[in-house]
Amino acid sequence: MIIPAKSPQAKEANTLVSGLQAYFVSKLNSLALKFGEGKSCEAVSWGRDGGKHGGGVRYEARDSVVFDRGSVNVSQVHYDDDKSKKLGSATAISTIIHPRNPHVPSMHMHISWTQMRDGEGYWRVMADLNPSIIGESDADKKRFSEMLEKVTGELYEEGAAQGDRYFNIPVLGRHRGVSHYYLEGYNSGNFEEDKAFVLEVGERVIDTYIAIVSDKLAAYPTFTQEDKEEQLAYHTLYLFQVLTLDRGTTSGLLVHDQNDVGIMGSIPSHVNRDILATWVEKMPQPQDILVKELLKALPNEMPTPVEENTKKALAKAVRKHYKKYPEALSMQASGEIIPPTVDNHK
Numbered sequence: 001m002i003i004p005a006k007s008p009q010a011k012e013a014n015t016l017v018s019g020l021q022a023y024f025v026s027k028l029n030s031l032a033l034k035f036g037e038g039k040s041c042e043a044v045s046w047g048r049d050g051g052k053h054g055g056g057v058r059y060e061a062r063d064s065v066v067f068d069r070g071s072v073n074v075s076q077v078h079y080d081d082d083k084s085k086k087l088g089s090a091t092a093i094s095t096i097i098h099p100r101n102p103h104v105p106s107m108h109m110h111i112s113w114t115q116m117r118d119g120e121g122y123w124r125v126m127a128d129l130n131p132s133i134i135g136e137s138d139a140d141k142k143r144f145s146e147m148l149e150k151v152t153g154e155l156y157e158e159g160a161a162q163g164d165r166y167f168n169i170p171v172l173g174r175h176r177g178v179s180h181y182y183l184e185g186y187n188s189g190n191f192e193e194d195k196a197f198v199l200e201v202g203e204r205v206i207d208t209y210i211a212i213v214s215d216k217l218a219a220y221p222t223f224t225q226e227d228k229e230e231q232l233a234y235h236t237l238y239l240f241q242v243l244t245l246d247r248g249t250t251s252g253l254l255v256h257d258q259n260d261v262g263i264m265g266s267i268p269s270h271v272n273r274d275i276l277a278t279w280v281e282k283m284p285q286p287q288d289i290l291v292k293e294l295l296k297a298l299p300n301e302m303p304t305p306v307e308e309n310t311k312k313a314l315a316k317a318v319r320k321h322y323k324k325y326p327e328a329l330s331m332q333a334s335g336e337i338i339p340p341t342v343d344n345h346k
Helices: 008-035 138-166 191-219 225-244 247-255 260-266 273-278 287-297 308-324 326-331
Strands: 042-047 054-060 067-078 087-099 106-116 121-130 179-186
Touching: 008 054, 008 067, 008 087, 008 106, 008 191, 054 260, 067 260, 087 191, 106 191, 121 138, 121 191, 138 179, 138 191, 225 273, 225 287, 247 260, 247 308, 260 308, 273 287, 287 308, 287 326, 308 326
Parallel strands: none
Antiparallel strands: 042 054, 054 067, 067 087, 087 106, 106 121, 121 179
């Protein structure tokens, strides 16, 4: 049994993100019906400390014709029974979709409400579009960015700039995706208005992404081996960014080991370990050691599969590294550190 947070705002936030989860999952299931085998997403639940301090449910994509990997995760963790904690609760939807077809871009979205014990709280909103084949991405980038600009209005410039900083990969001289948005610590002073705002952002991101996926699958019903190789290279970049730079993933792994598979739900099904190995020498110390440990955790196969046991091994490697080299946390993506309380999978 998962015990929810007591805060009225946390309850409302949980209703909001759960609604977005149901909405997105229904759209993903429709894609599977139209373009795949019709296999619906499957729910997997977990409890923080057996559910005493919350937990969550993630829906994992099961239609392998349409999806390489896909996870739509809702989590709420809280410390209602522990007055020593400054944090009261954290409630979030965090989702990543990796389509099987290389012509179809991946997408990540994260919306969360974090509330302190004194009642103060704030929203975090993230959304980014991640194509495997960059040469085909201009129209999709324009479509996704224009949607974000329209729905966020005067907050677009701030969020787009923060997103570009957060998803930058300095050692490779590029970003993880092509359109990024990251609004941190948002609270206008009116909870109801802010709730309506983040809900609209979430719905528009989902609608726009589903439209992009549908159009791409219709336009590119087939793909070549060369396309798959380019996708595999991109998926390797994705794993690299998430496990060496993403503060949300790292902080989620450091606080506990009760949901490693869920937190690592963003990792694609296969990567190219040979490409990853070439990036070791690009990394400053001690992050070169981290990449070496990630390589040890990955199977010695090509393409390199990332199944459940490998996810656990990768999570363990990240956790061990930052416990040994805590100063290396400052070398991760710029921006506010995401509190290590809600499970973020990117």
